[in-house]
Amino acid sequence: MSNPVVQVAMPLYFDRVDPATPEALVLLDQLSIALEVVTGDSGRASFDAADVRGARALFLLARDHDGKPVGCGAFRPISSTVAEVKRMYAVQGGSGIGSRILAQLEAEAKAMHYQEIWLETRLVNQVAVRFYEQRGYVRIANYGKYIGNAKAVCFGKRLPD
Numbered sequence: 001m002s003n004p005v006v007q008v009a010m011p012l013y014f015d016r017v018d019p020a021t022p023e024a025l026v027l028l029d030q031l032s033i034a035l036e037v038v039t040g041d042s043g044r045a046s047f048d049a050a051d052v053r054g055a056r057a058l059f060l061l062a063r064d065h066d067g068k069p070v071g072c073g074a075f076r077p078i079s080s081t082v083a084e085v086k087r088m089y090a091v092q093g094g095s096g097i098g099s100r101i102l103a104q105l106e107a108e109a110k111a112m113h114y115q116e117i118w119l120e121t122r123l124v125n126q127v128a129v130r131f132y133e134q135r136g137y138v139r140i141a142n143y144g145k146y147i148g149n150a151k152a153v154c155f156g157k158r159l160p161d
Contacts, residue, residue: 013063035122060105085102123151136157138156
């Protein structure tokens with residue numbers, strides 16, 4: 001009989017950092033390149049670093065056991081009850097890093113007393129669409145600058161009480 005392969009999740013550590021730190025900028029550039037390939041748009045115009053520096057906002061770096069940055073994510077307030085996820089990225093797609101970054105963002109948003117999280121991605125980015133749907137996000141009406149944009153798809157998730 002063969003023994004089943006058991007995958008152990010790589011330890012991740014999260015640091016709140018400014019998005020202008022060199023390590024964050026490297027990840028943000030990698031994300032922009034990847035988005036450009038998939039969607040034809042880098043997404044840079046949809047991110048303002050000042051939005052994730054303020055009160056009730058944050059920018060996280062995910063680090064592996066050696067301290068190497070392996071992903072990032074952020075959120076900003078849309079209202080007193082809704083946070084918007086921005087610049088989610090994992091260096092190794094399919095390794096579970098993205099799921100853990102998103103879970104950490106959700107936990108941080110809940111700790112800041114948000115009730116919901118919203119986000120936008122491009123409809124053509126089916127990997128991202130499936131990623132969010134598989135993690136309990138449901139499609140919502142396009143909001144803010146995405147209203148009327150047929151290329152955009154918006155998602156929301158109610159945070160547990």
